[in-house]
Amino acid sequence: MTCSVPPTPNSPRHSIEEMEDGTSQLPLEKSLQKLLDRRRANSTLRSLTINSSQQVDFSSNDFLSLSKSPALRAAILAEQATSNLPLGSGGSRLLDGNSRYAEDLEQDIAAFHRAPAGLLFNSGFDANAGFYACVPQPGDFIVYDEFIHASVHDGMRLSRAANRIPFCHNSVEDLQRVLEDCVHSSQTLREGRSHVLIAVEAVYSMDGDLAPLTAIVDIVEAVLPRGCGYVVVDEAHSTGVIGPNGRGLVCELGLEKRIFARLHTFGKALAGNGAIMLCSPLIRHYLINYARPLIYTTFMSYPALVAIRASYTLLMNGHTNSLAAHVRLLVDNLFRELRSVQLPAVTELLQVPSECPSSPIFSIQAAEPKSLARYLQEKGFMVRAVVPPTVPEGTSRVRVCLHAGNTIPETKALVVHMKKWATLQARGRGISCTMAERETEKARL
Numbered sequence: 001m002t003c004s005v006p007p008t009p010n011s012p013r014h015s016i017e018e019m020e021d022g023t024s025q026l027p028l029e030k031s032l033q034k035l036l037d038r039r040r041a042n043s044t045l046r047s048l049t050i051n052s053s054q055q056v057d058f059s060s061n062d063f064l065s066l067s068k069s070p071a072l073r074a075a076i077l078a079e080q081a082t083s084n085l086p087l088g089s090g091g092s093r094l095l096d097g098n099s100r101y102a103e104d105l106e107q108d109i110a111a112f113h114r115a116p117a118g119l120l121f122n123s124g125f126d127a128n129a130g131f132y133a134c135v136p137q138p139g140d141f142i143v144y145d146e147f148i149h150a151s152v153h154d155g156m157r158l159s160r161a162a163n164r165i166p167f168c169h170n171s172v173e174d175l176q177r178v179l180e181d182c183v184h185s186s187q188t189l190r191e192g193r194s195h196v197l198i199a200v201e202a203v204y205s206m207d208g209d210l211a212p213l214t215a216i217v218d219i220v221e222a223v224l225p226r227g228c229g230y231v232v233v234d235e236a237h238s239t240g241v242i243g244p245n246g247r248g249l250v251c252e253l254g255l256e257k258r259i260f261a262r263l264h265t266f267g268k269a270l271a272g273n274g275a276i277m278l279c280s281p282l283i284r285h286y287l288i289n290y291a292r293p294l295i296y297t298t299f300m301s302y303p304a305l306v307a308i309r310a311s312y313t314l315l316m317n318g319h320t321n322s323l324a325a326h327v328r329l330l331v332d333n334l335f336r337e338l339r340s341v342q343l344p345a346v347t348e349l350l351q352v353p354s355e356c357p358s359s360p361i362f363s364i365q366a367a368e369p370k371s372l373a374r375y376l377q378e379k380g381f382m383v384r385a386v387v388p389p390t391v392p393e394g395t396s397r398v399r400v401c402l403h404a405g406n407t408i409p410e411t412k413a414l415v416v417h418m419k420k421w422a423t424l425q426a427r428g429r430g431i432s433c434t435m436a437e438r439e440t441e442k443a444r445l
């Protein structure tokens with residue numbers, strides 16, 4: 001059936017604008033163009049880029065370099081051959097998309113992470129958005145780290161829990177203050193009739209810093225009445241690289257029984273797609289009934305499930321342990337190289353973390369991150385500038401991710417070029433170096 005409404009003399013057709021290049025712009029497009037122009041003017045316009053395989057990867061989340069691993073390729077092909085599965089998906093998991101293969105996989109992954117149950121989602125974004133939209137109930141609170149991922153924000157927006165309160169990033173003191181405020185303001189909470197979900201990440205993607213998870217759990221249990229606090233941990237960036245055999249931070253700290261739910265994603269260190277929400281069997285059943293991004297979408301295809309099975313096999317049989325150890329070695333090395341820079345002209349322009357990160361992510365705050373990233377890219381190193389709105393104003397940085405496929409000479413060369421960039425910038429800005437400093441710098445380069 002078609003619905004045709006005849007255009008009136010003042011219909012939008014009449015306000016289509018001819019552009020200089022001969023194309024036309026609809027009124028809505030004109031409004032959207034203004035927003036894009038505003039972003040361009042603020043230097044916050046996003047665009048898609050195509051990666052050059054020639055560059056050394058210091059940018060992707062492929063921390064274990066599994067996407068190029070012959071071992072993973074072989075494991076996928078072997079699994080594909082023995083399982084003899086169809087290629088497509090079949091539909092939503094609620095209809096024809098589910099299978100014994102998917103259910104066995106999610107049980108095995110849950111057991112590996114020492115969780116009672118788990119539910120596979122097409123992506124970590126879907127899992128977070130679906131979980132936060134439906135699990136918190138009216139009258140409940142969601143208390144979240146101010147740097148929590150966008151997918152949690154999207155879920156919260158759809159949630160029926162109206163009380164959503166941020167706490168200062170990784171500050172246990174501020175979390176305590178927020179939780180105490182919740183208790184004071186809510187009789188139902190004091191009476192144990194409402195609940196607080198506390199949303200944190202194991203490793204924060206922009207700074208690579210770890211959540212003080214044990215202290216967070218301790219304070220939640222101390223402040224909230226029994227049964228009222230529910231800590232939910234997003235392990236997107238810790239999966240595969242932290243904890244025994246890459247089980248994540250919760251397992252590393254032995255907190256499995258004190259955490260309400262955990263998200264592990266497969267798109268980063270595991271070189272795949274999709275995610276699992278680890279939880280109790282009851283929460284799993286609830287999500288199957290209420291999480292819309294699970295219900296109203298076609299489930300992952302079998303080859304995607306096969307790839308997940310294969311990467312977990314490499315975690316389970318210990319193959320990835322030496323890869324994760326090499327990444328830690330590189331992180332240490334990069335930190336020492338960067339901290340060894342003594343030149344004030346350089347240290348003024350590059351702010352290196354004061355402590356060695358415990359994850360593969362390094363954040364180097366720079367006066368001109370886009371210029372630094374461009375310079376390093378021209379020298380053959382793929383790093384990216386991260387600027388607002390992705391990070392708060394005043395914290396623009398270059399994000400460097402280390403991978404099992406990187407080498408010590410590559411990290412040393414990266415630092416040499418960072419110093420060269422900073423020295424050039426310092427000269428351009430008239431930041432003076434003493435004669436002795438210049439000599440030391442020359443000797444280093």
Ligand SMILES: Cc1ncc(COP(=O)(O)O)c(C=O)c1O
Pocket residue numbers: 123124125126128149151201205234236237265266267273274275
């Ligand atoms: C912390 C965090 N949570 C969730 C996600 C979403 O995961 P996925 O890429 O599987 O959608 C990401 C991805 O960027 C993330 O960084």
